[in-house]
Amino acid sequence: MYCVLLGPPGSGKGTQSEFLVEALGLIHVATGDMFREHLRHQSELGRKAQSYIDEGNLVPDEITIAMLLERIDATQGGSTIFDGFPRTIDQARALDIALTDRGQKGDHVLLLEGSSEELVLRLGGRLTCPADGTIYHETKSPPEIPGHCDQCSNLLMQRSDDEPKAITNRIQVYNEQTAPVAEYYEQTGMLVRIDGSQPPNQVRGELLKVLKESRSNGDT
Ligand code: AMP
Numbered sequence: 001m002y003c004v005l006l007g008p009p010g011s012g013k014g015t016q017s018e019f020l021v022e023a024l025g026l027i028h029v030a031t032g033d034m035f036r037e038h039l040r041h042q043s044e045l046g047r048k049a050q051s052y053i054d055e056g057n058l059v060p061d062e063i064t065i066a067m068l069l070e071r072i073d074a075t076q077g078g079s080t081i082f083d084g085f086p087r088t089i090d091q092a093r094a095l096d097i098a099l100t101d102r103g104q105k106g107d108h109v110l111l112l113e114g115s116s117e118e119l120v121l122r123l124g125g126r127l128t129c130p131a132d133g134t135i136y137h138e139t140k141s142p143p144e145i146p147g148h149c150d151q152c153s154n155l156l157m158q159r160s161d162d163e164p165k166a167i168t169n170r171i172q173v174y175n176e177q178t179a180p181v182a183e184y185y186e187q188t189g190m191l192v193r194i195d196g197s198q199p200p201n202q203v204r205g206e207l208l209k210v211l212k213e214s215r216s217n218g219d220t
Pocket of ligand 1: 009031054060064083086088091
C-alpha cells in the first residue's frame, strides 16, 4: 500500500504519520525529516538545502526528487506512507512514474485540512526533540518536564523554520505550490479530505478507517 499524507505545515502530518506507522507497520518516508538529517550531518545535500529550509521555501524539485527516489528503492516495495512529499505537481508526477516503473501504484492521498489561524498557533508553539524527533506543543501537548523530551530527556528546540517569518512564508508556499497537488489527486479520485482541526484522536480514527478499509479490500 502506498499512501500520501498531504496538508499545510502544522496540520499534524508528522504526528499522524508516526501514529500510522506504529498502528499499521508502514514505512515512514518524510522528506522534511530526511532533509533535517542531512542538515545535522552537514552533508553536501544538507548544505544545498539549508537556506531554502531556513526561509520556509521548498528545496528545488531536482534535489528533492533524487533524494526521494533513492529512499523508495530502499523501502523494497513495503507498504509506505509519504509525509511531506509530493509538494509540487512535478513531484507528484515523478512519484507516479517512480511507482509505475516499480510495478506499483498509489492507493490513497489523505489531505489534512486546517485554517491558517490554527496552523500559525500550532507551529508557533511547536517544540521538537532534536534527538528522536518527538513533537510537543507548549500548551496543547507539553512535555512532562518543561523544555525536555519525555522519551530521552534531551533539550527541546524550536525548528528554525517555525520562526514567525518562516511560518508565514511556508503557508504561502503551501497555498501556491502544494494546494494544486491536492487538486491533481482529486482528479484521480484518490483524494480523501480530513478535517485536521479536530482533536488528534479523532483525526487518527478517520485516517485509520480509510487505511484499514483499503487493507481489507486487498491492498497490501
Ligand atoms: P516538513 O518537516 O515536512 O515541514 O519540511 C521542512 C522543510 O523541508 C520544508 O519547509 C521544505 O523547505 C523542505 N521540504 C520537505 N519536503 C519537501 C518537498 N517535498 N519538496 C521541497 N522541499 C521540501
